[in-house]
Amino acid sequence: MARKRVILKVWGDNACFTRPEMKVERVSYDVMTPSAARGIIEAIHWKPAIRYVIERIHVLNPIQFENIRRNEVGSKLATTSISKAQKTGNLAEAVTFIDEDRQQRAATVLRQVVYVIEASFEMTKQAGADDNLNKHFETFKRRAQKGQCFQQPCLGNREFPAYFEWIDQVADIPKSSLPELDRNKDLGYMLWDIDYKNKHQARFFRARLEDGVLNVPPFGETLQ
């Protein structure tokens, strides 16, 4: 079966693809993760009948970071105090005051990012009789060209909106302005995506930039 490919340019002022090991004070990966790329594409068009496979992510801008510290709501309530409140019937036991539950958290986020996502998609078991690759490809293309979306896609967090543009073919992908030093870089282990079929297990892969392009391996070559 011929694979239909979608190519999408996405960009924004800031981005935060949080590393799972640094979630409290968020630190972003150097480049977009495949799971974030999938999220962006699904924000434009998605149906249970299709599954996107991210193949390549082109990094077009230099990798730069900045720091932002914000007030966030802190912890959640302990189970014990709730069950205590249930027993005694006294709701005052189960109280969270936002003002007293403030946490100031820093985030190390990316700035001025531009990526090109190359993805193909395949049909899932839920595909009905009138679902076919061509139909979904055309729908996606039409929406991306018009700037239509289910919701404005974002670069990791919703406060960092992603602007997007349809790119017709690989030859039209703009030249990357990544400095020579960063063009071929080992980025270490990176989140590939969450395996929802398998108890939401996180899958990782060894991310390498090859001439400014992150090649994303298929599921079979990822690690738990």
Next chain:
Amino acid sequence: MTAITNRYDFVLLFDVTNGNPNGDPDAGNMARLDPETNQGLVTDVCIKRKVRNFVELTQDDQQGYAIYMQEKAVLNNFNKKAYEALGLEPDTKTKKLPKDADKAKALTKFMCDHFFDVRTFGAVMTTEVNTGQVRGAVQLAFARSIDPIVPLEISITRMAVTNEKDADKERTMGRKHIIPYGLYEMHGFISAPLAERTGFSENDLEIFWQALEQMFEHDRSAARGEMTTRKLVIFKHESKLGNAPAHQLFERVKVERKEGVESTRAYTDYNITVDHAGKPEGVEIIERL
């Protein structure tokens, strides 16, 4: 309460005179700035807080316009209310939503029906008394100043002391961070498909626009100086999914410093133009202010 059926993108312009719009906890509460361009920043959550406060103030006790993320609010009590209203026992063991999908839906719906900010901005309600997670219809980005800002540190004195042992000092010094002037631009997005899920209605939308226009009027304080919403340009798409890319619409709002103005100190130092010419089909441009 029928949900909205149009996508909206909007540009909000607000300014600050001799005040601090949003302090940076990392920089001793100095106004936030982008270290590379010296443009000022105001975070999305800062503006959301003001919208919540405005709605709380104006829609007082209106059915369905409670605010979940209140200052001094008791989150779990709200969640508990949802359970009680539906006659369910929260499952405190697993902290998961009820297994029964209908019950889970009912709980989330209860939250959406009663709380304006849950419908609008969404909420993660995976507290111990779990009512699920909601993605709101409205998405805000960081606001950024048009020109670089000049943060000033003003020293002030107080003719009194706090502690007895300092009584011979007679007075204490304090500091204020202000910026003389800054005009900020913020972009926002309202998704109709998400509004459908949370029940974000036309009435909610109207209240939201009002909140953006008037939020600073009720947020006066010593630190803020004078803050004003100057312009709100709304791009209303005919369709649910939209009729044009957001970034192209935002480019129609041009904010330029007037000729000969060296340093901006007032809103009148800028020329604001909204380009209505040759707008994409199916997009209506509404200038509310």
